[in-house]
Amino acid sequence: MIELLAQTCLNAVYAASYISLVAVGLVLIFGVMGVINFAHGELFMAGAYAVVTFYADLHLPFLVAVALGLVFVGCLGLLMERALFRPLRDNPLGGLVASIGFLMILQALAVMGYGVRMEHIPPVTQEVIVFSDKVRLPLSRLFVIIAAIVLLGALWYFLKRTKFGWALRASAQDPEAAELQGISINQTARIAMFIGAGLAGIAGALTAPLVSVNPHMGHSVIVTAFIVIIVGGVGSLEGAVLASVVYAVVHTFVTTFYDGVIADIVGLSLMLLVLIVKPTGLFGSADRA
Amino acid sequence: MFSRIFSSGLTRRTFLKSTAATAVSAGLPGAALAQGEPIKIGFLAPLTGAVAAWGKPGLDGCEIWAERINEAGGIQLSDGAHPVEFVSYDNEYDPAKARTGATKLIREDGVSFIMMLGGDTWPGVQPVADKTGMLFSTLLPSDLSPDTTTLIAPAEVHPIYNVTGVEWLAENKPDLKTAVMCAQDDALGLPSVATYLAAFEAAGIEMQSEPLLFDPATTDFAPVVTRLIADSPDIVCLDTCYADYVHPICEQLFQQGYEGQIISCTADFYDQMISKTSKEFMEGFIFQFPDFDDPALNSDQVNFEDPNGFYAEYAERFPGQWGAVSWEYASIMDLWKAAAEKAGSADPEAVIAAMKEGGTGKHAFGDADWWGTELFGIDNALVGDWPVVVIEDGKATIKGFKNIPEWYDKHGDLLVKHMKAYDQMWDQRG
Numbered sequence: 001m002i003e004l005l006a007q008t009c010l011n012a013v014y015a016a017s018y019i020s021l022v023a024v025g026l027v028l029i030f031g032v033m034g035v036i037n038f039a040h041g042e043l044f045m046a047g048a049y050a051v052v053t054f055y056a057d058l059h060l061p062f063l064v065a066v067a068l069g070l071v072f073v074g075c076l077g078l079l080m081e082r083a084l085f086r087p088l089r090d091n092p093l094g095g096l097v098a099s100i101g102f103l104m105i106l107q108a109l110a111v112m113g114y115g116v117r118m119e120h121i122p123p124v125t126q127e128v129i130v131f132s133d134k135v136r137l138p139l140s141r142l143f144v145i146i147a148a149i150v151l152l153g154a155l156w157y158f159l160k161r162t163k164f165g166w167a168l169r170a171s172a173q174d175p176e177a178a179e180l181q182g183i184s185i186n187q188t189a190r191i192a193m194f195i196g197a198g199l200a201g202i203a204g205a206l207t208a209p210l211v212s213v214n215p216h217m218g219h220s221v222i223v224t225a226f227i228v229i230i231v232g233g234v235g236s237l238e239g240a241v242l243a244s245v246v247y248a249v250v251h252t253f254v255t256t257f258y259d260g261v262i263a264d265i266v267g268l269s270l271m272l273l274v275l276i277v278k279p280t281g282l283f284g285s286a287d288r289a
Numbered sequence: 290m291f292s293r294i295f296s297s298g299l300t301r302r303t304f305l306k307s308t309a310a311t312a313v314s315a316g317l318p319g320a321a322l323a324q325g326e327p328i329k330i331g332f333l334a335p336l337t338g339a340v341a342a343w344g345k346p347g348l349d350g351c352e353i354w355a356e357r358i359n360e361a362g363g364i365q366l367s368d369g370a371h372p373v374e375f376v377s378y379d380n381e382y383d384p385a386k387a388r389t390g391a392t393k394l395i396r397e398d399g400v401s402f403i404m405m406l407g408g409d410t411w412p413g414v415q416p417v418a419d420k421t422g423m424l425f426s427t428l429l430p431s432d433l434s435p436d437t438t439t440l441i442a443p444a445e446v447h448p449i450y451n452v453t454g455v456e457w458l459a460e461n462k463p464d465l466k467t468a469v470m471c472a473q474d475d476a477l478g479l480p481s482v483a484t485y486l487a488a489f490e491a492a493g494i495e496m497q498s499e500p501l502l503f504d505p506a507t508t509d510f511a512p513v514v515t516r517l518i519a520d521s522p523d524i525v526c527l528d529t530c531y532a533d534y535v536h537p538i539c540e541q542l543f544q545q546g547y548e549g550q551i552i553s554c555t556a557d558f559y560d561q562m563i564s565k566t567s568k569e570f571m572e573g574f575i576f577q578f579p580d581f582d583d584p585a586l587n588s589d590q591v592n593f594e595d596p597n598g599f600y601a602e603y604a605e606r607f608p609g610q611w612g613a614v615s616w617e618y619a620s621i622m623d624l625w626k627a628a629a630e631k632a633g634s635a636d637p638e639a640v641i642a643a644m645k646e647g648g649t650g651k652h653a654f655g656d657a658d659w660w661g662t663e664l665f666g667i668d669n670a671l672v673g674d675w676p677v678v679v680i681e682d683g684k685a686t687i688k689g690f691k692n693i694p695e696w697y698d699k700h701g702d703l704l705v706k707h708m709k710a711y712d713q714m715w716d717q718r719g
Contacts, residue, residue: 004519007545011511111337117345117610118533120561128544134519138544141511210540211508212533216339220506255512256519260503261474263512 003134004256012245012252014141017148018203020244022221023228024152025199027240029077030229031172032192035085035095040225041218042106043197047073047204048213049110052119055208062124066205073201074194076106081193086186103218110215118212144206151202152241155195159237168192172235227271233284242282246270327374328364328635330622331394331403333387333414336379339505342532342557343406343428344379347618349607351375351404353599354619364626367633373626376400384413391417391425401635402625404618407432408476411440424637426621428614431480433665434715439637441644442661442670443624444617444653446693448481448529449664449704450675451554452488453691454575457677458524458552459492461688465523465550467497471513471538472528474502481529481554483707489526490707491700497522503534510534514541518549527553532612540565552576556680557612563683574680578613585687590674592651593620620653624671627651645669660694663701664708666715 026040037043050069054060060068080102088094127139159165170178171188179185204217211217228247232239247267254263274281332351334344355373363370376398378390387410394400395417405414407427418425418437427433430442430449458465468489472478482500489496497520503513517525525542527535535553542551543566556562556576563571579586581600586593593599593616603615628644629635644650645659650671657673674690697704708714 004515007515008512011509011515014511015509117342118536120558120564123540123565126544126567128546130546133546136545210537212537214339214533215337217508220508223506252512255503256516259501260507260513264504264506 003132006131006135008253008256010135010137010141011256012249013145015252016245016248017145018207019224019228019248020152020241021148021199021203023225023232023240023244024155024237025196025203026225027229027232027235027237028155028168028192028199029196031235031237032168033081033085033089033095033189034092035099037080037196038096038099038222039080039103039106040099040196040200041220041222042103043073043076043200043218044204044221045110045213045215045218046076046106047201048208048211048217049114049119049204050201051205051208052114052121052213055124056119056121062209066202069205070198070202073204074198076201077193077197078190080197081189085193086189107215107218114215118214121209121213124209140210144210147202147206151199155199155237158195164188164191224267227267229281230271231274231281233281236281236283239281239283325369326371328366328371328629329398329400330373330375330625331391331398331400332375332377332618333380333390333394333403333410334377334406334618335382335410336377338381339531339533340382340406340408342612343614344382346607346610346612347404347406347614348375348377349610350599350603350615350617350619351622353602353606354622358622358626364635365630366635371635373622380405380410380413382406382408382410384410386413387411388413388417391423395421395423401629402426402637402640404621406614407442415440422637424641426625428617429477430661430665430670431476431713431715433661433667433669435666438667438669439641440669441641443644443650444621444671446670446672446675447477448484448554449672449693449697450577451481451484451529452491452696452700452704453675453693454552454554454577454677455485455488455492455494456691456696457688458550458575459494462550466494467520467522468494468524468526469497469501469517469520469522470526470528471501471503471517471530473505473507473530473534475505477529477531478502479711480708480713483711483713484704485526485528486707487700487703488696490703491696494524500528505531507534508537510537510541511545514538514545514547518542518545518547522549524550524552527551529554532557536562536565539571543567543570550575554578555613556678556685558609559680559685560609560683563680568683571680571683576678576680576685577675578685579676579678579687580611580685581616583685583687585676590655590690591653592655593623593653616653623653624650654690658694663705664715 029037047069050072051065054065054068055062084098085095125139129137167183168188175185228243229240232243251263251267254266332348335341336345359372363372380387380390391414394403402424404426407429411432418439425440427442428445429447472482539562552575554577581596586596628640632639632643648659652671652673655674657671659668660672661668661670672693674692676687676690678685679688
């Protein structure tokens with residue numbers, strides 16, 4: 001039983017890692033731009049396809065492919081900001097609808113470019129850290145955990161310790177006041193979109209060899225991310241990270257000890273419970289919600 | 290509503306005329322063909338989306354089949370030879386789109402027969418079938434019911450053939466006594482769960498725990514696998530999981546150190562699974578769908594024409610794309626062609642009568658019986674032998690053919706019991 005608990009904990013840590021990368025990106029975009037980006041799951045998918053292209057097809061080193069994936073998806077974010085969200089800045093629903101349209105375009109492009117079938121990505125490594133006979137951590141999963149810690153740590157440092165980070169936080173708190181202080185809203189929006197999309201992209205890129213890469217893989221990711229940001233508090237980065245951990249632990253343990261379908265129900269119930277008890281989420285404030 | 294239609298420029302007279310014409314054409318599927326006119330066959334399956342792997346490769350196989358038949362002179366009906374052509378419609382495994390597709394194929398394209406994957410999409414199509422009398426086929430006989438006499442399952446008796454893999458396993462590896470199972474919670478997964486449970490019970494193999502069901506949207510299978518192998522089962526059964534699940538589950542089994550037996554309905558693209566795990570890990574993996582270059586398919590009992598040549602041509606045109614359904618829709622067309630030529634007509638009613646004459650038919654894997662009243666309420670499934678396939682030295686190899694009705698005669702009560710427990714009998718499905 002102890003081995004089962006230990007393995008389940010390792011599984012939960014991995015799940016929390018990639019979920020938090022996606023959710024933090026989504027929160028960042030919402031916090032700075034006020035847009036609910038429905039295409040965020042497809043940015044995750046685009047990151048995975050970047051690995052298909054650069055690593056599986058062009059045989060570049062995996063880490064290079066992941067880095068290229070981050071840049072590529074970050075640029076997709078810049079494109080979305082300039083072409084979709086900026087012209088619709090005064091229309092909150094417009095951004096949401098435009099992101100749904102972009103979601104469909106990305107899916108269609110993936111189908112046209114790669115076909116409908118899942119892509120085969122050779123394993124990056126088959127090395128496994130063996131703690132005991134039934135407690136194992138594949139190195140490929142450890143990469144994801146380390147990358148999530150490093151990236152989220154770097155984001156925290158960026159937001160708390162750099163001038164651009166302060167500008168971003170100021171824009172998120174009060175865009176008009178920030179603009180009066182000489183902060184360019186367009187520039188902060190670009191930075192938020194690049195980082196937010198890039199986080200989704202790198203999550204997709206890092207996990208691509210571990211999941212089935214197909215044009216529709218973003219759907220389940222965005223559903224999970226929405227649950228997480230509602231539980232954590234819409235607009236709260238700390239809340240998103242904490243809620244990712246809570247959701248991953250609950251979902252992984254319920255799947256392991258009961259059933260995957262029940263785990264989904266429990267995950268949704270967790271969200272409903274938070275909405276009833278604290279509608280703003282664990283870390284959300286009333287004005288953000 | 291009507292006033293809005295008419296105010297948009299459509300007159301009442303035009304509306305009535307077009308509706309009447311549509312109703313008449315819908316009631317006359319497969320109207321007589323002109324001499325030499327192509328016979329159109331509808332292909333209504335998922336060509337995109339998560340289930341596309343069980344649609345698109347089948348259409349590719351059908352195109353090869355059509356070229357071969359047309360080169361050999363086409364289909365010989367009473368009024369002469371007709372070439373055959375396929376008209377496809379991507380239903381995206383969505384019931385509403387499947388219904389639209391069925392209506393379009395019948396009304397606009399004038400097809401004589403429609404092949405489907407079935408499953409979740411069949412309820413959308415059933416009203417169209419009942420209204421028009423069009424002949425439909427499904428790969429999933431769990432769609433069958435006495436309500437629709439023009440739906441047949443002539444190629445695949447999913448999931449009943451899965452009993453043959455378990456039976457072979459019990460005979461050849463009698464020391465394996467405990468099993469666990471996981472499945473996606475959907476119309477493909479649940480009847481297969483019931484079938485495997487019956488097969489394991491019949492074989493004296495104990496289930497260590499209840500089957501673990503997961504949401505079809507699952508992407509991380511580590512928790513599923515951790516739970517599956519927690520009590521060190523002899524056998525892990527992957528039910529009828531889609532390839533998108535079988536691959537990551539196998540990879541997780543490998544990474545979490547499982548060394549026992551794996552059995553699954555399918556192992557599409559198993560070469561990719563080997564590259565993600567190892568040849569040694571995949572050795573002995575049991576499933577139900579052979580590669581058609583297998584020499585065992587050249588035996589006299591097999592009715593599929595030139596299976597090795599078909600496979601070679603498929604592999605050349607669609608490298609790395611061979612899957613469970615690549616041959617199945619083509620084999621249905623073999624059966625349909627023989628029946629149409631026997632009837633001398635492409636009319637659905639005449640074709641199905643010719644097809645079922647005598648209660649037997651030529652299934653791809655051997656002569657078989659029209660069967661299924663107890664399970665499906667109607668004898669519209671063509672059931673006989675089915676191959677058991679094992680991966681040996683990195684290659685799928687047919688280890689033998691097992692007879693499904695023989696198994697059912699011995700253990701049918703178990704299958705009915707488990708099907709009822711999962712609400713999968715034809716009279717339980719909503």
